[in-house]
Every structure is written in C-alpha cells, then in structure tokens.
Amino acid sequence: MSLLAVSNLAKRYRRGGKPFAAVDDISFEIGPAETLALAGPSGSGKSTIAKLVLRLIEPDAGRIDFEGGDFLALSGAALRTRRARLQMVFQDPLAAFNPRATVARVLDDPLRIYNIASRAERPRRIAALLERVGLDTSLAARAIHEISGGQRQRVAIARAIATRPSLIVLDEAVSALDVSVRGQILELLLDLQRQERIAYLFISHDLGVIRAVAHRVVILDAGRIAESGDARAVIADPQSAVGKALVAATPKLVRTSQDAS
Amino acid sequence: MSRLHRFFRTPEAIAGALILALLVAMALAAPLLFPGDPQAIAGPALLPPFQDWSLPLGTDRLGRDVLAELFHGARTSLAVGLAAAAAALLIGAAVGTLAGFASGLLDEVLMRVTDAFQTVPSFLLALAFVSIVGPSLGVVVAAIALSAWTGPARVARAEVLSIRERDYVAGARIIGMHPLEIAFREVLPNALPPVLALSSVIVAAAILTEAALSFLGLGDPNRVTWGGMIAEGRTVLRTAPFLSIVPGVALVLTVLGVYLAGEGVVESTAVRRSLS
Ligand SMILES: Nc1ncnc2c1ncn2[C@@H]1O[C@H](COP(=O)(O)OP(=O)(O)OP(=O)(O)O)[C@@H](O)[C@H]1O
Numbered sequence: 001m002s003l004l005a006v007s008n009l010a011k012r013y014r015r016g017g018k019p020f021a022a023v024d025d026i027s028f029e030i031g032p033a034e035t036l037a038l039a040g041p042s043g044s045g046k047s048t049i050a051k052l053v054l055r056l057i058e059p060d061a062g063r064i065d066f067e068g069g070d071f072l073a074l075s076g077a078a079l080r081t082r083r084a085r086l087q088m089v090f091q092d093p094l095a096a097f098n099p100r101a102t103v104a105r106v107l108d109d110p111l112r113i114y115n116i117a118s119r120a121e122r123p124r125r126i127a128a129l130l131e132r133v134g135l136d137t138s139l140a141a142r143a144i145h146e147i148s149g150g151q152r153q154r155v156a157i158a159r160a161i162a163t164r165p166s167l168i169v170l171d172e173a174v175s176a177l178d179v180s181v182r183g184q185i186l187e188l189l190l191d192l193q194r195q196e197r198i199a200y201l202f203i204s205h206d207l208g209v210i211r212a213v214a215h216r217v218v219i220l221d222a223g224r225i226a227e228s229g230d231a232r233a234v235i236a237d238p239q240s241a242v243g244k245a246l247v248a249a250t251p252k253l254v255r256t257s258q259d260a261s
Numbered sequence: 262m263s264r265l266h267r268f269f270r271t272p273e274a275i276a277g278a279l280i281l282a283l284l285v286a287m288a289l290a291a292p293l294l295f296p297g298d299p300q301a302i303a304g305p306a307l308l309p310p311f312q313d314w315s316l317p318l319g320t321d322r323l324g325r326d327v328l329a330e331l332f333h334g335a336r337t338s339l340a341v342g343l344a345a346a347a348a349a350l351l352i353g354a355a356v357g358t359l360a361g362f363a364s365g366l367l368d369e370v371l372m373r374v375t376d377a378f379q380t381v382p383s384f385l386l387a388l389a390f391v392s393i394v395g396p397s398l399g400v401v402v403a404a405i406a407l408s409a410w411t412g413p414a415r416v417a418r419a420e421v422l423s424i425r426e427r428d429y430v431a432g433a434r435i436i437g438m439h440p441l442e443i444a445f446r447e448v449l450p451n452a453l454p455p456v457l458a459l460s461s462v463i464v465a466a467a468i469l470t471e472a473a474l475s476f477l478g479l480g481d482p483n484r485v486t487w488g489g490m491i492a493e494g495r496t497v498l499r500t501a502p503f504l505s506i507v508p509g510v511a512l513v514l515t516v517l518g519v520y521l522a523g524e525g526v527v528e529s530t531a532v533r534r535s536l537s
C-alpha cells in the first residue's frame with residue numbers, strides 16, 4: 001500500500017492576468033521507505049507540488065492520500081497533528097529558520113508542540129537528535145546564523161526527524177551545499193531511510209544526485225509529467241525531450257555513462 | 262557599546278538625550294524635592310519668578326509653587342506619554358500582526374476598523390472618549406492610545422505581509438505550530454523594529470495630546486499637568502505671562518527632546534542596517 005498517493009493534482013496561477021497551470025493533472029505514489037525524485041527544468045512546478053503535498057497551499061483540483069487518509073480533508077488541529085508524519089527540508093537552511101532562533105530552540109519546537117518529551121527531558125532529546133545527524137551536542141546553544149551551511153542543513157534534518165515522520169519532502173535540499181558536504185548529507189539521508197524507514201519526495205534538478213539516492217523519478221515539464229519510471233533506467237535512456245535535455249545538461253553524468261560503456 | 266557610540270555621534274541625538282535625561286531626572290526627583298502636595302498654596306499669589314528664592318519660579322494665581330508644579334507636571338507628562346505610547350504600540354502591533362497574518366476576511370475587517378479610527382481626527386477621538394468616560398489618568402492614557410494605534414498597526418501589517426512569505430514561517434506551519442504562536446512568536450518579533458521606530462513620534466504626540474486635553478480641562482483633576490498650568494496661566498496672560506510661558510517652554514523642549522532622541526536611535530540602527 002502506498003504511503004502517499006497524489007492523483008490528478010492541479011494548481012493554477014495567474015500570469016499577466018491570464019490563468020496558467022503551474023501543476024497540471026499530476027499523479028504519483030510513494031511507498032514506505034521509498035525515494036521518489038521530482039526532476040524538471042526551472043518553473044516546471046516542482047516546488048509547487050511540494051507545497052501542495054505539505055498543504056502550504058491548496059490545490060484547485062485533485063486528491064492527496066497520506067497514510068491511508070484523505071489529507072486534503074484535514075484542517076485545524078487534525079491537520080496540525082497529522083503534520084508530524086510529513087516533514088520538509090528546505091533548500092536554503094538559513095531562510096528556513098527564524099533568524100532569532102538558536103539550534104536548541106529550533107529542535108525544541110517540534111518536541112514541545114507534539115508533546116514528545118517533557119520540558120525536563122527535552123535537552124536530552126535535542127542532544128540525541130544532534131548526535132543522530134552527526135553534529136556535536138555543544139552546537140545546541142549556538143544561534144542559527146553562527147553555524148555553517150552544512151551544519152544548518154543537518155539541523156534542518158534533525159528537526160524534520162524529531163517528530164518521527166514517515167515522509168520527508170526535500171526541495172533542493174542539497175543544491176546549495178558544496179560538493180563534499182553534499183555527499184555527506186546524502187549519506188545521512190540514506191542512512192536515516194535505512195534505519196527509520198522514512199520515505200523521501202526528493203526534488204532536484206541534478207540528475208547525478210537523483211541517480212544516487214532515488215528509486216524512482218518523475219520528470220516534469222511545464223506542470224505536466226513528461227515521463228516517469230525507475231530512476232537509473234530513465235536517466236540512462238530518457239524518452240522525453242525534457243528528459244534528454246536534463247541528461248545532456250548534467251556533464252558529470254555523461255562522463256560516467258561513457259565510462260560505463 | 263558601539264551602538265551607543267553611534268547614537269551619540271550626532272549633536273541632535275546628544276541634545277535629545279540630554280533633554281530626556283533632564284526630564285526623567287525632574288520626574289524622579291519631584292517627590293523628593295517637593296514632597297508636599299504641589300497643588301497646595303505655598304505663598305502669596307502671582308509672585309513673579311526670581312523674587313523669592315524659596316519659590317524660584319514664583320507662584321500662580323492661587324499662590325502655588327510654579328517650580329513644584331513644573332516638576333510634578335513632568336511626572337504626569339512622562340508617565341502619560343510613555344504609557345499611552347506603549348499601549349498604542351502594543352495594540353497596533355497586535356492588530357497589524359493579526360490582520361497581516363490572517364489575511365482574508367479578518368484582515369479586511371481589522372483594516373476597515375483601522376481606517377475608521379484613522380478617518381476621525383485623533384484629537385477629537387481622544388476628546389470624545391474622555392468627555393464620555395470622565396477624566397482620570399487611566400482614561401486619558403486609554404484615550405490617547407486609542408487615537409494613536411493605527412500607525413503602528415499599518416506598519417506592523419505591511420511588515421508581517423512580507424515576513425509571512427518567508428520559508429521559516431512555512432517551516433513553523435510544517436512542524437504543526439499553532440497559527441497564533443506563529444504570528445506572535447515567530448513573525449511579530451521580526452516585524453517589530455520598524456514599528457518601534459514610530460515610538461518617538463507617538464510619545465511626542467501623546468505628550469502633546471495629554472497637554473491639550475488638560476488645557477481643555479479634561480485632564481486628571483488630581484494631577485498637576487503642564488497643559489493644566491498653561492490653561493491656568495491663560496486667565497492672567499497679560500499680567501503674569503510667565504505662568505503660561507514656563508510650562509509651554511517645558512512642553513516644547515520635551516517634545517523636541519523625545520523627537521531628537523528618537524531620530525538618533527533610528528539613525529544609529531539605520532546606519533547599522535545599511536552597513537550589514
Ligand atoms: N505564488 C505564485 N504566484 C504565481 N505564480 C507562481 C507562484 N508560485 C509559483 N508560480 C509559478 O508557477 C510555476 C512553477 O513554479 P515552481 O516554483 O513550482 O517551479 P520549480 O519547478 O520549483 O522551479 P525551480 O527549479 O526554479 O525551483 C512557475 O512558472 C512560477 O513562476
């Protein structure tokens with residue numbers, strides 16, 4: 001049974017007074033502990049899908065089932081409760097946190113909101129979360145702008161797993177990081193998936209990264225699905241024009257596929 | 262420390278700070294230097310200033326010590342000005358945050374209410390409120406706050422509208438934070454600086470409004486106020502002009518001091534912002 005099932009999702013915006021479909025009749029499924037990647041050129045609707053799935057914006061049409069329930073039917077306290085199971089990591093970890101926050105507060109919030117630990121117990125939980133994502137526990141007292149970008153993204157992951165979610169949406173979560181840090185973060189994500197059986201909706205324009213972490217990929221073009229399938233298979237032999245263009249635009253990928261042949 | 266340094270760089274800010282310091286000193290020293298009732302008769306009526314050194318600024322029409330009244334008046338002006346401005350900023354920030362964060366119908370309703378308050382001249386509003394409820398210090402503070410919260414509300418709303426689109430607000434929603442907590446704990450503190458920049462203007466306006474209400478006899482009758490002193494002096498303006506001039510000058514200097522010091526604060530933070 002699928003964890004997340006999105007069917008016929010649509011979202012229209014207005015551009016220059018005329019309505020256009022940012023997301024147009026999109027359907028896909030994600031199973032437990034599975035990684036589904038969303039790829040596509042800029043403006044193809046990847047972030048819009050992420051926001052729809054997270055109920056940050058409301059769709060014009062379609063259905064979202066999450067953990068066997070109609071996710072779009074939830075509101076208020078019921079929605080907030082459900083959100084514990086569906087988390088997100090943003091591209092820019094600096095923008096993703098209150099500029100006045102400390103690392104400890106950022107991790108304390110979900111623990112407090114979901115009553116996961118008592119006030120006295122929370123510092124220990126925070127330390128455990130920091131350790132889980134490979135950070136020194138002494139970082140807890142630091143302001144969020146006083147740690148490096150890679151550390152910040154680890155904090156973002158720690159916050160996302162604090163509520164023990166079954167699905168994490170990652171919108172270009174490694175795109176802003178430099179290559180060595182990116183590799184470590186991807187390792188961490190894969191490790192978490194193995195240990196905690198977390199599924200990922202992994203948004204990226206980097207097919208190299210997608211091939212490394214995703215089981216399946218959906219390639220988007222102007223709000224519609226251009227093609228989808230097994231990540232390695234699609235990237236090795238894209239059928240759609242957008243898919244071919246994306247592969248061609250990933251130089252490292254071309255080299256490795258040549259190496260393989 | 263460096264911020265203080267920056268603040269004291271402009272002569273205007275220094276002048277403003279000095280005036281404010283003097284005012285605060287007067288307000289604090291009033292009960293020590295003039296422990297008695299400032300409204301009690303202290304000597305012969307209409308004694309001109311600088312005649313009797315036990316009554317340096319002379320006496321008013323009823324023989325009250327003008328210097329004692331001036332000191333106690335500073336207390337009232339400062340207390341009312343600060344309390345009213347604090348209340349106005351608090352109400353304004355809360356309404357503006359709610360409106361900006363809620364959007365939709367609640368925003369519409371709150372902003373129409375703000376419009377309504379803003380269309381009525383603020384002094385008339387305060388006047389009407391005090392006339393209806395009756396003059397006492399608390400009512401005067403409430404009346405002034407009621408007429409001054411719309412500015413902060415608008416600024417807070419505009420700021421909140423831009424902040425609520427940031428990723429971290431979406432992040433707060435995703436971890437299930439209650440909308441009110443997001444509005445007041447995550448968004449409001451970051452929207453506050455431009456709202457607080459209004460405070461000097463609001464304090465100055467509040468002090469003037471309080472004086473004007475007192476001048477019209479709508480101040481707290483149990484308190485000495487500069488506005489009340491000016492009104493008192495008006496009846497003997499030709500024979501004893503100093504009775505109006507002394508509190509009048511005090512009032513002008515105070516408003517000027519608040520304004521200059523406020524500008525200094527804004528300036529010093531603006532410099533910091535443009536540097537960062
Ligand atoms: N709030 C909005 N109002 C109007 N148009 C919007 C809004 N949000 C997104 N769009 C438009 O919808 C389309 C899809 O945007 P989206 O952000 O989902 O693209 P994306 O695939 O994430 O692109 P990128 O790779 O650049 O992040 C774009 O044309 C964008 O301009």
Ligand SMILES: [Mg+2]
Nearest residue numbers: 046047048171
């Ligand atoms: Mg995007």
